[in-house]
């Protein structure tokens with residue numbers, strides 16, 4: 001499947017809930033958001049049916065996200081249903097990791113291939129300060145649980161915020177020396193209705209990399225972590241893992257974009273920051289075929305987003321579109 005600009009679209013990010021057990025400062029207001037009513041949220045069978053209809057058009061890779069996907073009950077059931085669809089080669093999960101120690105074995109048994117864990121601090125008191133919930137999260141414990149269950153590669157996403165966690169850049173990078181983990185530093189996107197974090201909190205990638213180099217030289221790495229995503233990777237010579245940077249604010253990847261998104265209430269969004277979407281849920285519930293809607297959505301996928309112009313299409317928080 002190609003869109004109107006010849007980009008091959010084979011990657012679907014599926015949000016299974018708009019709710020979360022965290023309230024990360026950069027993502028969700030403390031009081032939460034107006035949650036979707038339950039009847040509007042796709043059932044697992046409905047998500048599976050959408051993927052079953054889209055796989056023959058060239059869909060190959062899936063990522064389960066949210067909100068926080070692991071707070072939706074029986075997530076392993078969805079993974080095993082998706083795993084059984086012919087053509088689906090890779091299933092990944094994006095999670096804050098709180099429930100990984102408990103869920104990793106079942107998720108792995110259901111067929112989960114890989115995981116991205118979001119973690120913005122290695123210090124317990126600071127995790128609570130950033131996530132604004134005390135759920136006893138420990139990154140190393142979560143990543144080891146995934147690793148022990150055989151899920152991999154393990155990627156760790158760190159949103160860098162000046163004055164909040166930028167003094168931990170070297171500590172995160174150091175984890176990659178001994179562990180086969182891929183730590184990716186993400187530029188903060190001061191989008192939506194978040195008022196607490198602004199452009200002043202954005203730490204440019206060059207500065208992130210210079211703080212990594214305090215530990216020693218790094219060399220560009222084009223190994224398996226690279227994939228088709230937007231991260232650029234480096235490695236300390238001889239290290240087990242890699243250090244990556246993702247720069248949504250200072251660079252755009254739109255010309256290489258290979259993905260579309262399915263919101264928890266069944267809207268297909270063709271751009272993270274654009275307004276453009278096609279409602280699949282009603283067609284599905286009316287028994288109509290979805291392929292024509294998918295084709296239409298791709299024909300209308302925008303060339304690029306307008307994040308740099310701060311036009312973000314009514315987006316209130318990344319949790320509403322799956323990040």
Ligand code: SAM
Nearest residue numbers: 026027067068094095096118188189318319323
């Ligand atoms: N709850 C899961 C998690 O935290 O990984 C999945 C959903 S979360 C919306 C997906 C990703 O978006 C996370 O890695 C999070 O750090 C990132 N994110 C959310 N808001 C962001 C922002 N304003 N700037 C940069 N990254 C953001």
Ligand code: SF4
Nearest residue numbers: 020022024027067096
């Ligand atoms: Fe929840 Fe993920 Fe948003 Fe944090 S980034 S509030 S964990 S959805």
